[in-house]
Amino acid sequence: MTLPSITREYRVSKRGLGSIDALTLISDVPVPTPVANDVLVKIRAVSLNYRDLMLVLGLYPGAKENTIPCSDAAGEVVAVGDRVTKWKVGDRVTVNFSTAHLHGDITPAIMAHSLGANADGTLTEYRSFPAEAVVSIPDHLTFEQAATLPCAGVTAWNALQGPVPLKGGDYVLVQGTGGVSVFGIQFAHALGATIIATSSSNEKLKVAKKLGADFVINYKENPDWEQDVLKITDGRGVDHIIEVGGTNTIIKSIKAVRHAGWIHNIGFLAGFDSDVKPAEITGSLLFKGAIFRGILVGSVSQFEDMNRLISSHKIVPVVDKVFEFAEAKEAYKYLESQKHVGKVVIRVASN
Structure with missing residues (x-):
């Protein structure tokens, strides 16, 4: 050549x-x-x-x-x-x-x-x-x-396959319909989880449903979306959250996660300006016993593991x-x- x-x-x-x-x-x-x-x-x-x-x-x-x-x-x-x-x-x-x-x-x-x-x-x-x-x-x-695949795909995979991997029957909350969130829906669906997706757009939520989301919530129409999540899970909360909002959504995520559940933080799309105080976040995490985990994409090994799932389930x-x-x-x-x-x-x- x-x-x-x-x-x-x-x-x-x-x-x-x-x-x-x-x-x-x-x-x-x-x-x-x-x-x-x-x-x-x-x-x-x-x-x-x-x-x-x-x-x-x-x-x-x-x-x-x-x-x-x-x-x-x-x-x-x-x-x-x-x-x-x-x-x-x-x-x-x-x-x-x-x-x-x-x-x-x-x-x-x-x-x-x-x-x-x-x-x-x-x-x-x-x-x-x-x-x-x-x-x-x-x-x-x-x-x-x-x-x-390299950033959005591996980030979603790392979130759902971290220290306590997602298993069939778990509840997963995915915020938004950006790249990581969409991969989160696809992977969680392939792994047998029940998926709740949020967005400000009903049209985007229709896409989330087609990809495998079991429940969808428009957070503009339902600003107290964390209460909807608790109703869906009979008050227990979800096992995993792919958290993309940042400071402006973290308190709602802590309320929506189960005790000792996982919040996987991968962004701050809701902006940097917030009235939420650090003590409110740390106190809420403490009394929920929740695990807050920052995700910085992932490794070649995780990438190869993810591709095996993608290939076996023909995920597009x-x-x-x-x-x-x-x-x-x-x-x-x-x-x-x-x-x-x-x-x-x-x-x-x-x-």
Whole structure:
């Protein structure tokens, strides 16, 4: 295979930081040559996360300057280093969120290798990765579908398969219909749980029902949604909550979880401004005996475990809309609008 010598990539310009215009396309970048244990991947598709929007808006802590954004990508191996034995040209692969997180718990050293902020990411046509950081794509998925897996998919999997894994018959509460939440519905359904989904949109809740949600609650029409959750569970509360709101929803989540249940925090979509005091949160957790767990995506090992479930149940990620590589800013704007259900994807290459 003859490879080009020059490629294109997006970087987040310091000059435009604070708006989507910080996203800058560069067209004269040398294609990297894989050495030793690296594999060179032709990126076919990239999916967006809320983190990517925060980065261009200058709100993501610890991001390196002039970084290539995005953590999630799917593509094909086009060259390998001389020590690579696991992968060959033509293999369809995705890459883990942190190229250093192979197994076990997160560490500061692992976080330093997180793609798209701490380290250069995937919004580029060609990218070299350590061979141990890439993962095979399930056969039934397209590149666009597979590109949704590394962050949202693995985060939802890590939440539901953590220290006390979800089991059949458990109750799971999923907030919203973004990428992690949709994967949470799909995985929990496949694992035999009873699922409660919340959203501010009845149209989005219809999609949640189709994906496997057993009960749905519109939190705008039912602001005391935690009471509805308790009614559904006969006062017991749910076993697991995928908590995406943050401070503005955490007290309601604590009320909705069962005693000694799990709240898996993966975001703060409800904003940072809140009248809730830290003592109220810690006191509520204490007297409920609930476990509050922060999720920072997951490992290659967890990624491979998740893909086995995806393959066996033929789970298909929900892709809301696909934009072309030249339309990256439009993709970011669509993500910012929060009109999507599931994932927003950028198609980097189609041939």
